[in-house]
Amino acid sequence: MRLPSGKIVIMGGGPAGVFCACGLVELGLKAVIITRPRPFPAWEGMSERPLNSLRHFGFPQTVASLGPLVARKSHWNGNAQIQNREYILNRQTFDRALLRDAKAKGVHIIEGRIEKVVRGAEKWHISYGPQTLTADFLVEARGRESRLGRARMAGDDDHVTAPATSALLKSYHVPFGHSAMTSVAAFPAGWAWYMRDGQGTAILQIFVSSEKGELPSKEGLDQYFSRLTDQLPEAEVWLRDAQAHDNKVSVRTAAAMKTLPVGGDDFLVVGDGSLALDPLSGNGIFYAIGSGLSAVPVINTLMRRPEDKELALQFYRERIDFAFEGGCLMGKEFYASEQRWPEEAFWKRRSIWPPGEEPPPPQTTKTCKRPVVRDGYIELEDVIVCADHPRGVWQVDGVPLVKLLDLIRGGSNDDDNATEFGVDKAQVTSARKWLTVRNITG
Ligand SMILES: Cc1cc2nc3c(=O)[nH]c(=O)nc-3n(C[C@H](O)[C@H](O)[C@H](O)COP(=O)(O)OP(=O)(O)OC[C@H]3O[C@@H](n4cnc5c(N)ncnc54)[C@H](O)[C@@H]3O)c2cc1C
Numbered sequence: 085m086r087l088p089s090g091k092i093v094i095m096g097g098g099p100a101g102v103f104c105a106c107g108l109v110e111l112g113l114k115a116v117i118i119t120r121p122r123p124f125p126a127w128e129g130m131s132e133r134p135l136n137s138l139r140h141f142g143f144p145q146t147v148a149s150l151g152p153l154v155a156r157k158s159h160w161n162g163n164a165q166i167q168n169r170e171y172i173l174n175r176q177t178f179d180r181a182l183l184r185d186a187k188a189k190g191v192h193i194i195e196g197r198i199e200k201v202v203r204g205a206e207k208w209h210i211s212y213g214p215q216t217l218t219a220d221f222l223v224e225a226r227g228r229e230s231r232l233g234r235a236r237m238a239g240d241d242d243h244v245t246a247p248a249t250s251a252l253l254k255s256y257h258v259p260f261g262h263s264a265m266t267s268v269a270a271f272p273a274g275w276a277w278y279m280r281d282g283q284g285t286a287i288l289q290i291f292v293s294s295e296k297g298e299l300p301s302k303e304g305l306d307q308y309f310s311r312l313t314d315q316l317p318e319a320e321v322w323l324r325d326a327q328a329h330d331n332k333v334s335v336r337t338a339a340a341m342k343t344l345p346v347g348g349d350d351f352l353v354v355g356d357g358s359l360a361l362d363p364l365s366g367n368g369i370f371y372a373i374g375s376g377l378s379a380v381p382v383i384n385t386l387m388r389r390p391e392d393k394e395l396a397l398q399f400y401r402e403r404i405d406f407a408f409e410g411g412c413l414m415g416k417e418f419y420a421s422e423q424r425w426p427e428e429a430f431w432k433r434r435s436i437w438p439p440g441e442e443p444p445p446p447q448t449t450k451t452c453k454r455p456v457v458r459d460g461y462i463e464l465e466d467v468i469v470c471a472d473h474p475r476g477v478w479q480v481d482g483v484p485l486v487k488l489l490d491l492i493r494g495g496s497n498d499d500d501n502a503t504e505f506g507v508d509k510a511q512v513t514s515a516r517k518w519l520t521v522r523n524i525t526g
Pocket of ligand 1 (some may be wrong): 097118127129140337338354363370
């Protein structure tokens with residue numbers, strides 16, 4: 085084992101960068117985040133799953149920063165229904181809280197806008213304002229503004245992007261009595277997300293096609309936004325009694341995309357920088373947290389066991405490919421389910437992207453070797469691949485499945501196996517049940 089000589093710099097302090105930094109500190113590595121505050125208002129919805137992660141991994145200030153939990157009303161394909169529930173997030177408040185929690189966990193935070201990143205002979209040099217910091221290992225976590233992966237692309241195939249989409253956002257004052265709510269609605273030119281925080285603020289975010297030349301210049305944005313609002317029947321109700329804060333419309337790129345390479349000897353790209361999901365999925369924060377967490381054993385392996393570099397990068401890359409494929413196919417299905425305007429460019433392009441069919445799940449269960457996380461490193465292990473786990477599972481409740489399967493087939497019972505693995509019988513029972521419900525024990 086080689087011990088890392090120095091520090092890891094994480095560029096960007098969103099959920100991916102913060103979860104990665106905190107995990108590295110927990111492993112005894114030195115992590116510094118350089119980040120700048122989000123320069124424009126951004127509001128998002130967050131489901132229960134990322135909240136569970138925030139609680140589980142000890143982010144109390146971030147949990148406290150969440151807005152109310154509301155039922156999201158959906159107007160899609162002519163049907164109005166309550167779709168699911170989401171917490172309202174003011175991303176500026178949420179991101180500040182994430183950084184406070186990270187600081188409390190021992191991550192060093194530097195506020196600054198990164199302007200230049202240079203790979204020197206031995207170290208990375210990161211310039212922010214008049215300062216420069218050196219790093220032995222670099223984590224690119226600047227979300228959709230990430231540059232590192234793209235700067236190292238080997239070919240055009242390394243950047244896959246869905247049809248260009250931009251989110252146009254405008255903020256409003258609404259009377260205090262208007263309770264918190266969120267709603268989505270489709271219309272011929274795209275779809276919209278409306279949010280009211282229950283404290284006098286509302287936003288309308290409209291997602292439209294933004295292929296080259298489709299969006300007006302900055303000066304024409306407000307007028308363009310008004311025209312879109314006029315085409316969106318739900319907006320009449322949403323914006324009743326609302327007064328625009330000003331005539332500013334902010335723009336965020338919003339297409340799903342994947343950028344390779346995801347890493348190398350001394351760098352890794354996490355979160356939206358390597359894989360950004362379509363915001364329609366509402367899963368971006370959940371994925372970013374998972375990406376930051378999964379990066380920790382990968383970085384640990386790259387730094388302390390460089391001989392396992394290929395295995396570590398294979399693990400990380402496969403995870404991204406799998407999530408991208410799944411996310412894009414789900415998005416395609418969802419866009420195709422809106423059938424009122426099949427000839428409108430926005431819907432036509434998205435209902436057929438990505439081209440091709442979803443690959444069928446594996447029909448037969450098999451065992452094979454795959455890179456997995458084990459004791460903070462990426463290692464090669466026997467896994468079971470089956471229809472509901474096409475990437476393979478190597479252990480359940482701390483019990484290695486393939487070894488357990490061999491023992492069961494050899495006739496041993498839960499008590500024997502608990503002794504064999506040095507775990508409680510209940511853990512073995514739960515792993516055995518995992519196999520039994522999938523008919524794998526026979
Ligand atoms: C329009 C839109 C709506 C969305 N809605 C939702 C939603 O409702 N629910 C959901 O779960 N997800 C949503 N997402 C996705 C979600 O925002 C992202 O998936 C998630 O924030 C990614 O986390 P990250 O840590 O990779 O990047 P980010 O959260 O983007 O964090 C990157 C950080 O890097 C900083 N940074 C960038 N450039 C520099 C620089 N040069 N120097 C220093 N710091 C820098 C940024 O300020 C930011 O703090 C939405 C995305 C978009 C575009």
